[in-house]
Amino acid sequence: MFALAYDILVSGLGLLKSALIFSIIAFLAAVPAVKLRDFIKEKYSLEWVYSTFLTIFLFSLFFSFLIYFYFVLITPGVFSVEYPVGVAVDPMEELSRAVFFWLGVMLRRVAVALIFAILAYPFAFIGSLAQAYFSKKFISGYAALFFASFVACLVFFIIALFFDFLIPGLYYIFFYL
Numbered sequence: 001m002f003a004l005a006y007d008i009l010v011s012g013l014g015l016l017k018s019a020l021i022f023s024i025i026a027f028l029a030a031v032p033a034v035k036l037r038d039f040i041k042e043k044y045s046l047e048w049v050y051s052t053f054l055t056i057f058l059f060s061l062f063f064s065f066l067i068y069f070y071f072v073l074i075t076p077g078v079f080s081v082e083y084p085v086g087v088a089v090d091p092m093e094e095l096s097r098a099v100f101f102w103l104g105v106m107l108r109r110v111a112v113a114l115i116f117a118i119l120a121y122p123f124a125f126i127g128s129l130a131q132a133y134f135s136k137k138f139i140s141g142y143a144a145l146f147f148a149s150f151v152a153c154l155v156f157f158i159i160a161l162f163f164d165f166l167i168p169g170l171y172y173i174f175f176y177l
Contacts, residue, residue: 015154015157015158015161016154018153018157019150019153019154019156019157020150020153022153022156022157023146023149023150023152023153023154024149026127026149026152026153027142027145027146027149029059030127030145030148030149031142031145033055033056033059034145036055036058036059037051037052037054037055040054040055048128052121052124052125052128053117053121056116056117056120056121056124057113057114057117060112060113060116060117060120061109061110061113064109064112064113064116064174065109067174067175068105068109108177111177112173112174112177115173115177116170116173116174119170123152123153123155123156124152126151126152126155127148127149127151127152128148130147130148130151130152131144131145131147131148134147134148
């Protein structure tokens with residue numbers, strides 16, 4: 001009986017620790033995201049639903065390209081094709097091959113950003129509700145945003161406990177699609 005309670009306590013503390021670590025990362029991403037969402041909301045007079053989805057999509061597209069090009073830059077030669085000496089290479093064929101390759105890369109990155117935005121949208125809604133609650137009851141400003149990030153990350157990790165394919169699936173979508 002004591003061992004079961006101890007295991008539950010240690011697992012719960014591990015869950016809180018993971019949520020706290022990822023909430024710091026989420027908070028650092030949420031600070032400029034909130035400013036971008038407010039800018040989009042004012043400039044294009046969009047409702048919260050549309051401006052939040054567009055902000056999540058733009059951030060995920062930016063990070064998707066950033067991670068992709070980081071791996072392209074640290075692995076030079078992966079995308080280069082070497083031909084044997086004496087083989088005639090048509091420059092237009094190479095150009096068209098390169099253009100279609102990069103169009104495919106852009107299309108995949110946009111698809112990844114769209115999938116990630118759809119999956120992250122409910123957690124943005126949870127975070128927004130938590131921020132509104134913390135702003136009215138206890139604290140305001142960046143502290144409320146941090147606690148909202150913590151609540152959204154905690155809910156994500158609780159859901160990830162029941163769906164063990166969630167984190168590897170997101171990893172696969174983001175890095176291999």
